[in-house]
Amino acid sequence: MTFRDVVPIIVLVALLALVPVFVTANTVLNFLVFTLIIALTAQGWNILGGFGGQFSFGHAAFFGTGAYAAALLQARLGINPWVAFAIGSAAGALVGWGIGYLSFRSGLRGSYFALVTLAFAEVLRILANAAAFTGGAAGVLIKLDVRPENFQFASRGAFFWIALGLVGGVLVLTRWIERSRFGAQLVAVRENEAAAKALGVDTLRVKLGAITLSGAVTAAAGGLYAQYFLYVDANIAYGTWISVEAILAPIIGGLGTVFGPLVGAVALHGLGEITKLAAGTVPGIDLMVFGALLVVAVAFAPDGILGLARRLRRSFQQPGASRHA
Amino acid sequence: MLEVQNATKRFGGLIAVNQASLKAVAGSITGLIGPNGAGKTTLFTLISGFETPTEGRVLFQGEDISRDEPHVRARRGIARTFQIVQPFAGLTVAENIAVGAHLRHAKRSDAMARATDVARRVGLGPELDKSASSLTVAGRKRLELARALATEPKLLLLDEVLAGLNPSEIRDIIPVIRAIRDDGVTILMIEHVMQAVMNLCEQVYVLAQGRIIAEGPPAGVCDDPKVIEAYLGVGAAERLKQEKIHA
Helix, strand or coil: CCHHHHHHHHHHHHHHHCHHHHCCCHHHHHHHHHHHHHHHHHHHHHHHHHHCCCCCCCCHHHHHHHHHHHHHHHHCCCCCHHHHHHHHHHHHHHHHHHHHHHHHHCCCCHHHHHHHHHHHHHHHHHHHHHCCCCCHHHCEECCCCCCHHHCCCCCHHHHHHHHHHHHHHHHHHHHHHHHCHHHHHHHHHHHCHHHHHHCCCCHHHHHHHHHHHHHHHHHHHHHHHHHHHCEECHHHHCCHHHHHHHHHHHHHHCCCCCCHHHHHHHHHHHHHHHHHHHHCCCCCHHHHHHHHHHHHHHHHCCCHHHHHHHHHHHHHHCCCHHHHC | CEEEEEEEEEECCEEEEEEEEEEECCCCEEEEECCCCCCHHHHHHHHHCCCCCCEEEEEECCEECCCCCHHHHHHHCEEECCCCCCCCCCCEHHHHHHHHHCCCCCCHHHHHHHHHHHHHHCCCHHHCCCEHHHCCHHHHHHHHHHHHHHCCCCEEEEECCCCCCCHHHHHHHHHHHHHHHHCCCEEEEECCCHHHHHHHCCEEEEEECCEEEEEECHHHHHHCHHHHHHHHCCCHHHHHHHHHHHC
């Protein structure tokens, strides 16, 4: 990876960082922070699913672990929230490695892997909902104590910058993956596992590396969520909704690309908000937009918004060439 | 270089490979021929590590590698191609080959440079930036060869790299294979195209119904009655001899 590879990331993050300077409306910032948390979740999924081709339907397992770890460590054990957040991300990595070890070692692939991850997430949800330590169905409240050293801020802008910093960090990480041997081997596993093995790729190690990184990133998103809303329960943290968000954003934005998850999250939630504003009181209208958008994306832009943009650009540059692209 | 000792592979009740032994001498091209379903590809999977032998051993440079995983064997210096080509379809030709090159080169720029070199050697130079899925059959066969070669193997296992090619394409690729051998890579090849076997191989093994039934230089093996019968049925060798006398 060279400096030139990260220039677009730096430019994008710098531009986005200016947003709170001009926008101070809480509703807008709220929406942006939430979208960034989803983007971070999806970036985690994209490392494993987009680059590695291992479609997880249970990224809630990592999101929830990060969220609960951050909340419980400070609420129950009084650990500093920043430290709790870091431990939460590490716990996500550990859970990722564990689920990966169990399923990849048994050779689970494709829909079988998807189902097993879904099952893991559901088991964790039910456990978190039942155990006394996690507060059961009542969930965990994080005490309101607005101090920067407490990972709580008076302004939503500060939180936006932290979320943006994390998303930017993972953009760089993903770019590194794309340019590294690890990334080349991960993509090879996605494209053809047998061929990758024959070329000396330790496919188990590569997949474990991917799911561990993936778990860490998505757990960081969970920790951020807990810290922002100061409350988690089992249906939020380990709920299927977040697994679905994690899959949808990269598919809409562009699977296995650096910017795909961010673009997808912004497109999905941007459109969702706009329809909510436009349609007003119809409940669930934004979810219908999600569904419609997914159908349209799969039918007309199977390589996502970024892939579509690339194809359009190419066909503008050399008319007639797009048919072969 | 490579020695297979009494390898047997059973799939349930089916014995795919039965007490097969063969040797590939360093710096040579060894052929493995036999009728369809003889167990040639299964024997290859035992050597490359995609299956482990039920009985017997595989030795590489004197070491027993029978239980090693495929990627470990690749690291030791064994590379294989697939009979049914297995390109990374979503990647370019250069990226395909670079995956192989990454085995010995950690840096992406080194791996890409290496991939370019190898592509030129097998005649894929002009296709480097094309998508692997856009290649012709001949191109895909060359890609299989290039990827395997990019791992810088000591032993190259070629599983019917010439199948599906037309005579002029075969004529083009034979010198490529010979050049690889001349660079010091030992080659073991499964091949049905006899023109190539006669042309390239110093030693040939014939596998039929899982057993090695003949071995030796290609010309001798082709006259072996057992080999003729394995391909054409019982009594065929005798009939051919009679026809030759009467002709």
